[in-house]
Amino acid sequence: MIDRILDGARVVVCLGPGGVGKTTTAAALSIAGARQGRRVAVLTVDPAARLRDALELPDRAGEFHRVPLPDDVAGTLDAILLDAKGLFDELVRRLSPNRRLAESVLQNPVYRNVAGAFAGSDAYMALEQLLDVVANPAFDLIVVDTPPASHALELFDAPDRILALLNSRALEYLSEPIRILGVATSRFTRGVLSGVLGMLERVTGMTLLRDISALASDFASVAPAFRERAESIHALLRDDTTRYVLMASADPHAARDTVQFAADVSEFGIELDAVVVNRVLRLPTPATESRRPAEAPPAPPARWPATLSRNLVASARELAAVQRAQRAVIEALRSGIASVSSGNADEERREPLWAELPALTPAPTTLEGIDELARGFASAPATARRIRG
Amino acid sequence: MPAARLAIVTGKGGVGKTTVAAGLARAAARAGRNVLLVEIAIPGRLASVLDVDELPAVPTEVRPNLSAVSLDEGLALEHLVDRLLPMRLLSRRLLSSETFRIVAAAVPGILEVALLAQIHGWLEPASGIRRKGFDLVILDAPASGHSVPLLSSPNTLAGVASFGPLGDVVRKISASLRDPKRTVAFVVALPEEWAVAEAIELFESLRDELGVPVARPLLNAAYPRRFSKTDERLIGEAEAAGTIDPELLVAAHHFLERREAVHRQVRALRNGTGEKPVELPYLFSPTMLWDDLDPLADAVQAGLDS
Numbered sequence: 001m002i003d004r005i006l007d008g009a010r011v012v013v014c015l016g017p018g019g020v021g022k023t024t025t026a027a028a029l030s031i032a033g034a035r036q037g038r039r040v041a042v043l044t045v046d047p048a049a050r051l052r053d054a055l056e057l058p059d060r061a062g063e064f065h066r067v068p069l070p071d072d073v074a075g076t077l078d079a080i081l082l083d084a085k086g087l088f089d090e091l092v093r094r095l096s097p098n099r100r101l102a103e104s105v106l107q108n109p110v111y112r113n114v115a116g117a118f119a120g121s122d123a124y125m126a127l128e129q130l131l132d133v134v135a136n137p138a139f140d141l142i143v144v145d146t147p148p149a150s151h152a153l154e155l156f157d158a159p160d161r162i163l164a165l166l167n168s169r170a171l172e173y174l175s176e177p178i179r180i181l182g183v184a185t186s187r188f189t190r191g192v193l194s195g196v197l198g199m200l201e202r203v204t205g206m207t208l209l210r211d212i213s214a215l216a217s218d219f220a221s222v223a224p225a226f227r228e229r230a231e232s233i234h235a236l237l238r239d240d241t242t243r244y245v246l247m248a249s250a251d252p253h254a255a256r257d258t259v260q261f262a263a264d265v266s267e268f269g270i271e272l273d274a275v276v277v278n279r280v281l282r283l284p285t286p287a288t289e290s291r292r293p294a295e296a297p298p299a300p301p302a303r304w305p306a307t308l309s310r311n312l313v314a315s316a317r318e319l320a321a322v323q324r325a326q327r328a329v330i331e332a333l334r335s336g337i338a339s340v341s342s343g344n345a346d347e348e349r350r351e352p353l354w355a356e357l358p359a360l361t362p363a364p365t366t367l368e369g370i371d372e373l374a375r376g377f378a379s380a381p382a383t384a385r386r387i388r389g
Numbered sequence: 390m391p392a393a394r395l396a397i398v399t400g401k402g403g404v405g406k407t408t409v410a411a412g413l414a415r416a417a418a419r420a421g422r423n424v425l426l427v428e429i430a431i432p433g434r435l436a437s438v439l440d441v442d443e444l445p446a447v448p449t450e451v452r453p454n455l456s457a458v459s460l461d462e463g464l465a466l467e468h469l470v471d472r473l474l475p476m477r478l479l480s481r482r483l484l485s486s487e488t489f490r491i492v493a494a495a496v497p498g499i500l501e502v503a504l505l506a507q508i509h510g511w512l513e514p515a516s517g518i519r520r521k522g523f524d525l526v527i528l529d530a531p532a533s534g535h536s537v538p539l540l541s542s543p544n545t546l547a548g549v550a551s552f553g554p555l556g557d558v559v560r561k562i563s564a565s566l567r568d569p570k571r572t573v574a575f576v577v578a579l580p581e582e583w584a585v586a587e588a589i590e591l592f593e594s595l596r597d598e599l600g601v602p603v604a605r606p607l608l609n610a611a612y613p614r615r616f617s618k619t620d621e622r623l624i625g626e627a628e629a630a631g632t633i634d635p636e637l638l639v640a641a642h643h644f645l646e647r648r649e650a651v652h653r654q655v656r657a658l659r660n661g662t663g664e665k666p667v668e669l670p671y672l673f674s675p676t677m678l679w680d681d682l683d684p685l686a687d688a689v690q691a692g693l694d695s
Binding site for chain 1: 401402403404434437532582583584615616620623624627632633634636637639640641643644673674677
């Protein structure tokens with residue numbers, strides 16, 4: 001399964017709603033890539049403390065760190081923790097025509113308070129970071145663990161939103177707060193409105209309008225460089241060598257979110273390459289199943305305490321119910337995702353690969369555990385069929 | 390059950406916040422309180438639990454003693470601006486401007502404060518049709534990464550708007566969020582290391598940094614304790630002797646493993662927060678509708694009252 005995702009891939013993006021195990025799976029995919037002998041970089045966002053320890057990530061975000069892999073791994077793995085605010089500061093510095101201007105932006109109280117409200121989100125910053133890493137010749141495979149987002153839109157929309165903002169006249173308006181009211185420029189109206197704005201500042205107790213206006217006019221000169229980057233991100237996301245893995249859970253409550261997520265992705269013209277259902281209860285199939293009629297409960301050993309016997313039978317029944325529910329969810333995911341990712345009807349389209357990963361108790365939080373998951377990934381049965389759209 | 394009138398349910402994505410919020414609502418509603426469930430995180434989740442197509446943008450009774458609403462950012466901002474600007478014409482004009490929305494989004498914390506102001510408005514007696522406010526407002530809050538900015542927004546905004554009417558609103562909300570008689574936050578976790586680590590972090594920032602009263606942590610989807618030490622020994626012996634049905638054995642191992650995970654995470658939560666967590670049961674039923682939530686409501690009630 002894993003080869004079919006990684007072969008020919010330069011970037012692998014792990015998507016999915018929160019809580020489905022994106023970070024752990026991204027780590028497993030990266031190790032699998034390194035096992036193929038590739039030089040892998042993994043961009044990760046806010047991993048749980050023990051996973052962070054397992055990857056030996058430094059406390060400081062925004063720096064690459066070589067992950068010590070077992071000796072039999074041919075490739076290498078470097079991990080970097082996303083530092084949204086720091087990255088944006090750095091971009092402002094790098095893209096500003098001069099240092100004075102950069103400092104003026106960075107010192108602006110509004111900028112400092114909103115930590116890059118122009119950028120909007122961690123999602124956008126993850127993509128900015130991705131752009132830098134892709135340009136780095138030290139890596140030939142980049143795995144991206146996307147930030148928690150309730151919508152795929154947040155991620156794919158990010159560059160377009162920035163472009164829209166930069167292309168709109170908003171910045172221009174903002175540098176002249178009076179135009180916030182969108183009013184023509186008769187001197188009389190302007191006079192009245194300055195008065196009103198002055199009152200607004202007194203009412204709200206802010207010097208904010210002035211700060212925003214200063215920020216906007218400073219930012220205007222950085223804008224073209226940001227625009228260029230946003231366009232590069234847009235292209236990278238749609239490149240043939242960029243692969244998308246949608247993570248899902250077999251939890252009935254998350255199914256709807258996952259299908260919605262897939263629908264959003266498809267709306268952006270992006271095709272899913274694989275869907276991985278995580279934490280699937282996979283139990284050894286009892287040999288007795290064939291011996292017994294399907295509905296008859298298994299019998300506990302004779303002469304056991306009644307409570308124990310009752311509890312055993314109840315546990316078996318509940319476990320079977322959970323498994324049945326998970327199968328139903330996976331089926332619902334399959335048909336739901338197939339119906340939303342219709343793509344271009346004239347072209348041959350590919351159904352994504354499907355794979356299931358087992359529920360591990362406890363969830364893997366050590367390098368060995370993740371490596372094991374990576375091997376499980378490699379051997380996970382994948383299913384896909386080519387269909388005509 | 391919480392004596393406070395605003396209950397904020399939060400936790401990492403995927404831990405079951407919506408279900409727990411609904412369970413809390415069910416417990417309070419059946420005890421006769423007039424409850425409002427507020428959806429802010431993922432539109433649609435709560436609607437599917439309540440088995441309605443879509444939640445309305447104004448509080449609407451969906452079950453006896455239970456109203457629900459999907460909180461809209463734009464609407465909340467509109468109400469806030471209306472409240473701050475006495476001139477209606479001006480506020481209309483301001484709100485209809487795209488640029489204002491961008492400016493508003495850049496004002497640190499303004500949208501969040503607008504949401505909180507709207508929620509607090511529902512707690513106050515309203516003039517007009519509904520005479521009294523809701524007894525309890527339950528907020529199905531966004532995942533932890535977004536909850537902290539939401540709840541710290543009054544402080545952020547207070548930094549730039551220290552006086553004037555907006556300053557008054559901000560101070561009022563901020564005081565209410567710290568008042569145990571008015572507000573309580575619930576941090577939800579799953580019996581998994583990743584969820585518990587984040588729950589502890591969230592618990593600490595709510596309690597220690599923001600000063601928001603936090604209830605005992607809720608450990609959701611906890612497997613019950615099915616087997617005693619003696620049971621475990623008997624099962625082990627039967628396994629060795631090959632006298633136990635393999636299907637039962639698999640189930641026994643699964644429950645023992647999951648119970649051990651619960652045990653470990655209860656300990657981790659207690660060590661991390663200094664509070665004894667409340668275990669909420671794993672619901673084995675595949676449907677999760679309002680009428681199935683009694684076991685959850687019972688557990689929340691029993692846990693919080695003990």
